[in-house]
Amino acid sequence: MRNLFLSLLLLGSVSTFAQTVFTYGPHSVSKNEFWRAYTKNNTGAVSETSIRDYLELYIRFKLKVQAAKDSKLDTLPTLKGDVAGFRAQLVEQYMRQQTSSRDLVQEAVQRSTEELEIAHVFVAYGADSAAAKTQIEKSYKELTGGADFNKTVAAYTTNEAIRKNAGYIGYISAFSLPYELENIVYSLKTGSISKPVAGANGWHIFKLLSRRATAGKLKAAQILFTIPQGASAAEKEAIKKQADSVYQLLQNGLKFADAALAYSTDKFSYNTGGVLPEFTFTSYDPAFSSVAFGLKKDGDISRPFLTSLGWHIVQRIAVTPFKVDLNDIQAFEEWNAKVSTDTRINVAREMLKQRLQTICGYKALPFQEQQLWKLTDTMLKSKNYVTFFNANRSKPLFQLKGKTITIADWLQYAKSQQRNLPVNQSNQNFSNLYKQFVNETVEQYYKDRLEQMNEDFNYQVKEFAEGSLLFEVMERTIWSKAPADSAGLITYYNNNKSKYKWMPSVNAVLFNCADTTVAHEALRMMQQHPERWKEIMDNMSGRALADSGRYEYAQLPVKAGTNLVPGLFTPVETNENDGSASFCYILKKYPGEEQRSFDEARGLVINDYQLLLEEKWINQLKKKYPVKVNEMLIKSLK
Incomplete structure (x- = not known):
């Protein structure tokens, strides 16, 4: 039995060392750490020669860092502050990465390949929201019973302009509607209607009229003849006649760019020949896009046409087919920026909150909500609120891995947020604040333990900390010492004149x-x-x-x-x-x-003298921390 135990112990030791690239004194460097550093810094082909060259560099690096730790340089307030600042920046970067928008970007790109033609019944909330809901439900019941959509729009829609247009919205694509409404429209089959859905200003029932492939991106120029608000009939007619006359000038050979400069009232494009930024069909008013995208070939010019802004003449410059390669970093970043500024990013944030709760082992413990809200309200109104904290330090609310969050933690948080609460708090106010407290507590717990939860993060922080230590110890031991040693420099120069x-x-x-x-x-x-x-x-x-x-x-x-x-x-x-x-x-x-004279060679001498001091120092460190390389593992690293 004793021999079996020793054999197992020996096998365990061998297995552990098998994953160790080298040891220096009591310290060791794992295969993962070394290989990560090597692959990050190696720009050529992987070979035993390049591995061994880097191995020597990494051994020297670890010895220097250990010397810095021996000198307690890692306790210097400036270095600790630098590491803390770097870590804080890195935490925010990792949190942004955790809010994964890639799926949302892919969804937005996919949806952008289609344009959906839609109409809707719209009932504004008005002063009586309950009545609005009753009306939309009534219209939905009639539609599902076979009622004509246009007649239903006329009967129930509360907006006069929408009613006159038979509820017609036109073509939409990704980002045309709020994300919640976009999801509903894209889930419809052609000819079908949605259930009543609440929007920002009222209730909607959407109908999907048709789907078509996105027409691509259009490069075009325009001449705009703006109709001022409140213009009289005579003024409107004069503007129309001006548009017609400019169109005739274009037909007779006037350059479009010259006409835009002379006549267009679009202050953003007139001085660039009327050229507009590239746009899709859904970027502008359907009345504008229909004419612009209806031009058959590059160079074609439209007749004057009317939109809500005034009269337009449009020239087609070029059409680019819709194509997005998300493997292209720039393309992905452009779409990611659109997603990140859209309401759809809230979906990713909510998913992150749930994921962090799972990662951090969140477990809600039973408590009486009404009693907690009453206690919280009493505490907030009390001048001696600290006594409430002390009295509730052992009363749990929820657990995270290795940590229990108590009522005292909640009360302290509620006190810190008091200025953001209404004067007369309701249970709903407290309930919403409590959800916020849970999310923020879980997120901070995750941030505080990122080194344990994310290997990449741990390596990056460690790499920065060790790099800072290396710089500090080199500055103190080599870089500042060599230039200050005048006698040593001159002696070195005299002994090595032939080099200079x-x-x-x-x-x-x-x-x-x-x-x-x-x-x-x-x-x-x-x-x-x-x-x-x-x-x-x-x-x-x-x-x-x-x-x-x-x-x-x-x-x-x-x-x-x-x-x-x-x-x-x-x-x-x-x-x-x-x-x-x-x-x-x-x-x-x-x-x-x-x-070269000493003065002429001084920079070169300092550099060589620093290398000499460094070699002496490394030899001392190797004696203090004997290095042992795992040769079998090195030969297997290819």
Whole structure:
């Protein structure tokens, strides 16, 4: 039995070490941690060579971080504050990701492939909401009994304009209606009606008249002849005649853009040739879209037509078929932005609340609601409300994983929200506030424990914290120490002079400009007065900067093989990444192999001396924390 126990213990140890890439003293790095870091930073092909190269880097990294922890740098208020700030930002990012809108985006895109023609019966709430509900239910009963839809609209619709139009709405698509109503309309079959549904201003019964494929996106231009509000019949007739005359001018060869500039009253498009942003059929008034989308080919111009805004003349520019690839990041973000600003995002938020309750192990415990609301009301009115907190600390309301939320927690929350409550609270006020309390408590519980609940989040916070420690310990141990050690730098320079020789180089003025145009402007002035380069730069208002010095060929913004001679202005070179541009003015040329003085080599010496100090430090750390690599696991990582 004893041998069996030892064998099992040994197997357990081997299994644990099998997933450990390396240990350093009593500390270890798991396969998951190492592989995550390697795949994130490796830009080439996965190979044993690249894995071993990165392994050495990661060992050094972990040793330095451990040295920082040994020095208690992780307790520095500034570092703790930085980590806390990063974590808070990351929490909000993860919460936004949790509010998954991808399904809603996919639904919106799918619905946008169709345009639905609809009509409705509408009964406004008015002063008597109960009467409005009675009327809509009565109309629904008649419709389900076979009544004519148009006659029912005429009999029950309370809005005169809707009644005159026989309840006709026209074509709609995703985002045309509030999400709740959109869901109802898209669930209908052609020719069917919905049950009565409450909207913002009244009750609706929708009828789906037809479905058709989305006509795509139209690029068009318009000339608008606005009819002012309250215009007389004579004024309206004059505006119509003007639209007709401009149409004749277009037929006789007047350019559409010129006509828009001269006659259009659309202040947003007249000075751009009347060109409108790309739009779908459901983007505008059906009267406008019907004519615009009815144009047969690019360049066609409509006759003047009337909408609620006035008279329009429209020219078709191009039609783009409706097509969305949600695998395209930009396309997804554009649609996600539309979803996120629409009421449909509330659906995702409600789903998140339910999901978080499940993740956090929410379990409601029995309590008497009416007694709790009465207690809450008494507490809010009391000056000595703290006694209520103390008296209810052990009375549970609900449980989360490893945590019990008490009546005292609720009372404290209610007190903090008192200013948002009506003076005379009702049970319904308390009930709504309690739901809010549960949701906020569960969400905060989740946020506080994200490291345990989300592996990616845990790694990101750990990565930032260790990166901050690395920077701080390197600054204290290496980066600030080397430049301050004057004697050490000079000794290092004297012992390694052969490393610090000039390659072929020049004395030159190096010009860095905002863009190519500025660079050519500076070059023209410099060619006229090269000796006045400082004065010229001062007059460039920051658009161009210059500095003189000795530069090796590789440091200059010139093409390889350029013959650098004194007096030469090198051609302007543009940086493809940011559009900036550079050129040089060559003053003097030097051959290679000249010895750099200590001052000339100081930057290079500091860099090399830092590397020397770092190597000595790493060797000390490896003695303090012996490193043991799991060679079998390294060979299997491919």
